[in-house]
Amino acid sequence: MLDVKDLSMRFGGLLAVDGVSLELGEKQILAIIGPNGAGKTTVFNCISGFYNPTGGSILLQNTSIAGLGSHTVARKGVVRTFQNVRLFKKMTVLENLLVAQHQKNRASVLAGLFNTPSFRRQEAESIERSLHWLDYMGLRDFANREAGNLAYGHQRRLEIARCMITEPKVLMLDEPAAGLNPQEKLDLQALIRQLRDQYGVAILLIEHDMGLVMGVSERITVMEYGKPIAHGTPEEVRNNERVIKAYLGEA
Numbered sequence: 001m002l003d004v005k006d007l008s009m010r011f012g013g014l015l016a017v018d019g020v021s022l023e024l025g026e027k028q029i030l031a032i033i034g035p036n037g038a039g040k041t042t043v044f045n046c047i048s049g050f051y052n053p054t055g056g057s058i059l060l061q062n063t064s065i066a067g068l069g070s071h072t073v074a075r076k077g078v079v080r081t082f083q084n085v086r087l088f089k090k091m092t093v094l095e096n097l098l099v100a101q102h103q104k105n106r107a108s109v110l111a112g113l114f115n116t117p118s119f120r121r122q123e124a125e126s127i128e129r130s131l132h133w134l135d136y137m138g139l140r141d142f143a144n145r146e147a148g149n150l151a152y153g154h155q156r157r158l159e160i161a162r163c164m165i166t167e168p169k170v171l172m173l174d175e176p177a178a179g180l181n182p183q184e185k186l187d188l189q190a191l192i193r194q195l196r197d198q199y200g201v202a203i204l205l206i207e208h209d210m211g212l213v214m215g216v217s218e219r220i221t222v223m224e225y226g227k228p229i230a231h232g233t234p235e236e237v238r239n240n241e242r243v244i245k246a247y248l249g250e251a
């Protein structure tokens, strides 16, 4: 599904990502972990089209998506959340979901101006889908609230809903557990599984919370100083000496 080979990203003299390869199969859940500054977010930025990688390849279903830009990559079905939630904070919760669909559909401005039947039908479907995702995420009661006024955990769920409503092939979550309380983390773990099982989406996540990483991932790639240092099942990674050293070395 998503095949990253020998990815590298250089910022001036700094090789932030150096020879990273990842294979995300259909409906797979893969985590990237590693100490602060290891290059995880830079890998995400390359895959999601925010950066044009210096080297290597990024294939989505055998077609290159490297350097296409974030909007094009999203339209091709690779969408992401951010370490610091990025919502339209002054818009309502519902509006955030409607806008996400407009960005995907690129609804014709003319069709909108003339309020054609097909435009009205598309709008009705967008609202229907939004309400589905609000129910799914337990956000229905907040539909008309400003997104910026939601509790943090709810904002995170809305951000995931905003991704899912575009029916992605790959959902990328950048530290989704950051700032969540223990119960919310458990709910998040169940949610990630459910999204994969019910919507068939493949999930790539960066996460520092080891409980979540070990609980939800099928495979884990470990990075240190831009380089991949280990790859395997949670069990394999947990017992890998190099990984243990990388983490103890950080403490």
Ligand SMILES: Nc1ncnc2c1ncn2[C@@H]1O[C@H](COP(=O)(O)OP(=O)(O)OP(=O)(O)O)[C@@H](O)[C@H]1O
Pocket (backbone or CB within 6 Å): 011, 014, 016, 034, 035, 036, 037, 038, 039, 040, 041, 042, 043
């Ligand atoms: N746009 C940029 N310009 C210059 N250097 C950058 C840029 N983005 C990241 N870096 C550097 O690249 C390295 C990797 O950073 P990155 O944010 O990818 O790490 P990370 O593993 O995601 O860290 P964290 O877990 O703290 O989020 C760091 O040394 C960082 O300072």
